[in-house]
Amino acid sequence: MVLVARHAGPLAETAASIRAAGGDAHAIAADVADLDAAAAIAGQAAALVGPLDILINNASTLGPQPLRLLLDTDCEDLSRALAVNLVGPFRLTKAVAGSMVLRGAGTVVNVSSDAAVEAYPRWGAYGASKAALDHLGRIWAAELEGTGVRVLTVDPGEMDTRMHADAVPDADRTLLADPARVAARIVALLASGAPASGARVAAAALPEVA
């Protein structure tokens, strides 16, 4: 397992905690929005663990905070949200999925949001970027049909994360899902081999993992 995030410190701590629990985890500090990051991330990851079986595009940004109306959103903020949430996953998928197609197996998971589907006021930059990511996922799946490579979209639901706190500071945390439990459901989903490529899955609809 190779973890990618911008901040080396917390990333190394997370990798160390996975190793302490018996897992095999590596860390690459990088920003998926960087133009040159994808080839370097793909190269380092394959050097550390060999050809990749699964790519999870999980990194994302809310855009400007506090969340604001589109009329108050700077063009640069929309560009930044698209760079992180849409173009970054596109570049990484492009850098990794080719070798998956050649081997005839692999899975790409795009982590999305219900903001990709519902038009929530003040979620313009984030929602538009995630809606575009969803559609890109469907087109990836259509183009890769028959190659053995699946592209899935997962809506994790509202989770008790720092990003959610940034977006909705006064949320009732008792109503938010534990990200670890959501992650366990996604792992179980991938292990099951279902669903078909191109599907969009809501984590809340997946069975709870003990």
Add this chain to the structure above:
Amino acid sequence: MRPARTYPDRRDGVRLLVIDPRGAAGDDASDVSEARDDARLHDTTVAALPRLLRAGDLLVVNDAATLPASLPGHDAAGHPIEARLLGPPEGALFPAVLLGAGDWRQRTEDRPPPPALAAGAPLAFGDLGAVIVDVGPLSPRQVRLRFDRAGDALWSALYRQGRPVQYSHLAHPLPLWAVQTVFAARPFAVEMPSAGRPLSWEILLALRRRGVRWAALTHAAGLSATGDGAIDAALPLPERYDIPLATVAAVSETRRRGGRVVAVGTTVVRALEGAAAAHGGVLCAGAGVTALRIGPGHRPLIVDGVLSGTHDLPSSHAALLAAFTGPALLGRAVSRAEALAYTTHELGDAMLVLPGAQVAWINSIFCGDSQDAVNYQHVADALSQTAAAAVHPCPGAGRAQLGGAHV
């Protein structure tokens, strides 16, 4: 040929000179004239590949990603040096060659030599430290380096400090993404396996729809030049490769059924022919090192055709192609490529040596492209089903081979 100075507009838009060493049926075998050789050359583009291969053929590519193998740095006295990795790491040690001051605008052979450095000398590449562990037999500039960190921290530092090997004939430096093929996996090559660069997924998927199969191996494509006379005279140095069992199965099945094995690049030829030569002519799966030098007179055991970049004469790459064409036909091909203003080097045009290509070429012109895709898929499906059943363990050393190759 003049070097290509930048990327083509489209990866698969580069020109392709097709060389058919056998010629069309009815070709007079006793005719060894230049006119006959000229009739065996066809000028097209790489986008025509799906029409030139046929159902049952196998395309074998090198899936090595290209390392940021050029590390600019300093010795302990502050003299600028560049370390160019010679291959992937051997355990904790990185084989490398040292160059003196300069940058990508200078030809490698014009770069001053590095200061004389012995085993034990420390080097610094930005914040990444290294020490020369030992010095190679060819030249004091051929070294093995041990870096001051390992694992995640080392790979992060290599990708932060390193850049791809650069070329003075280009109009601009090359970023890392520009030296990757569309199927790059493990970073194993120190220069781009450039024969695979023109292959787009548009072409690869079109080939598969026609019933052409693909397979991959990983070969540590080495440096094209170091600027050190002794090392350059010995190129290509022994290079590492790794051939998956599935590729051995696909090769054997293809040959058994009369399909052609088409290697993408001289690195793939070296890996397949080297691996077979190392096991008495039987292609075995697994990792190895090959020092095989292939030239005119070498009789290929595994490979029928080669997709390659264009190569001037004389060169080790051209000598390898001559093993498939004979020297006379290759000479005519290089002359034709020059006359047609083909470009060369890593971003340049391409050549395909393929027995029987002339028939496909004529068919594609006179009969259109009306082959039955359903039949091709049928053949491909049958091939993949039988290939899985034919694999048996190889005797000894944890290797594996195809029983079918012996039966």
